[in-house]
Amino acid sequence: MSRSGYGVALVVGALLASAGCSSPYEGEAGSSGPRAITPVEGCGTSSWTNPADLATDREPARCLPGAPSPQPLGKTRKLTIATGTLSAEYVAPLEVALAKGEFKKEGLDVTLKVLPTPDALPLLAKGDIDAQWAAPEAAVMNGVKGGFDIRWVAGNFSPAPESKSGLWVRLKKGESADRVRVAGRRMGTMIGKGSVIAYPMEKALVKHGGGLDRIQFQQLGSADVLTALQNGGVDSAWLLDPVWRKVDGDARYAFLGGQPLGEPLGGMLYGRSLLHDDVDAGVALLRAYIRTLNTYFAGDYKKDPAFVAELAKLLKTDKAVLESTPSLRMDWEIRKGTTGRLQSAYAAAGVAKGDPVPESKVVDRALYAEAVGHEP
Incomplete structure (x- = not known):
């Protein structure tokens, strides 16, 4: 277990x-x-x-x-x-x-x-x-x-519709925001699998060839999630407000989805x-x-x-x-x-x-x- x-x-x-x-x-x-x-x-x-x-x-x-x-x-x-x-x-x-x-x-x-x-x-x-x-x-x-x-x-x-709190991935060579394969990647998160965030996380992963059963979780402290994503310690991360602002607009990263609107x-x-x-x-x-x-x-x-x-x-x-x-x-x-x-x-x-x-x-x-x- x-x-x-x-x-x-x-x-x-x-x-x-x-x-x-x-x-x-x-x-x-x-x-x-x-x-x-x-x-x-x-x-x-x-x-x-x-x-x-x-x-x-x-x-x-x-x-x-x-x-x-x-x-x-x-x-x-x-x-x-x-x-x-x-x-x-x-x-x-x-x-x-x-x-x-x-x-x-x-x-x-x-x-x-x-x-x-x-x-x-x-x-x-x-x-x-x-x-x-x-x-x-x-x-x-x-x-x-x-x-x-x-x-x-x-x-x-x-x-809000403009929010990008959610799943971010560090793009590999040849990938773009609409062409990402997340299966087998390591995800950094301070939230465990039993959290409600599992629902939007699963939804975002499935769109990109993954799922909660096809990725490796690495639970990290709130201050370590972004650092691990930036230095290569993990391939993807669930970034909360206002941390996602640190990578928004950076072509090396892509936002794949967050909590459903409404x-x-x-x-x-x-x-x-x-x-x-x-x-x-x-x-x-x-x-x-x-x-x-x-x-x-x-x-x-x-x-x-x-x-x-x-x-x-x-x-x-x-x-x-x-x-x-x-x-x-x-x-x-x-x-x-x-x-x-x-x-x-x-x-x-x-x-x-x-x-x-x-x-x-x-x-x-x-x-x-x-x-x-x-x-x-």
Whole structure:
């Protein structure tokens, strides 16, 4: 078993032991029972898009700025959200919501806690943390397959069309961007095979005669990936924002593809506490998150220098670094079929076996639908 596959097995084993669960899909899927959906001022027809719409130019769902308006809970709830980092741009909406008091307006006392996914999953399954800002990675899918009550309840972002965050290759003699053979090459990445990036990576590799089972992975630290690509230590690499700017425009390298446009691959995961025990708090948390997107991240938010400076301070990064890459397309919705496509990639990478988990056992759109007043 590969190191990444072994890590997935360990996480699932820990989850099974901590939750004492053995039967697949134990417990009902989704939020607890039917809930009344009422129209929400400022959230009209543009606040929901058809989940089956996979068009790359699809406009993300949006309400008016300041909508949906707060609906304070009768009693303050203390919630903990785990996240793998507080410095990445995709975490910015949570940090802005905290800084602007959007969670507080809902009667929520939110703490963001840095925890890697393998450490956070057992805590989410047991109810020791309330939510996780992550993705339905292989470990999550295998945990759900084992019977854990974890659902993906909101999306996070997709890249801008001009973004080139993704798979880059060092061209060999006679190769060009549209004529590259990647099979047998070594890829440098700081992301394991069990990550959601396996899906776009597989998609890009297949276009060029490869696949996750036809390349050699070399896991590297974030500071070493670019160096290894440039000095010949690896033949290809998955370069994240803003690292790809270092090779963009250099004829020795070619960009082969990145995350699909218009398709978020991560976001908010809930455990039993917000799915069943306190659904009101679960909806309130998403309402605050959605309002933050509509108010501060509705379009090209990097056109506002003052806001970029504020983001740089929150993320503890250089303002120039933020400005060097295009704005993310922040998006709270989840596309139909994403979890199936992810699981196909995990199977190809050798970190998932058996039948795939049905989408209905992984995705719950009901909470964000309620937050914007949409009747699913």
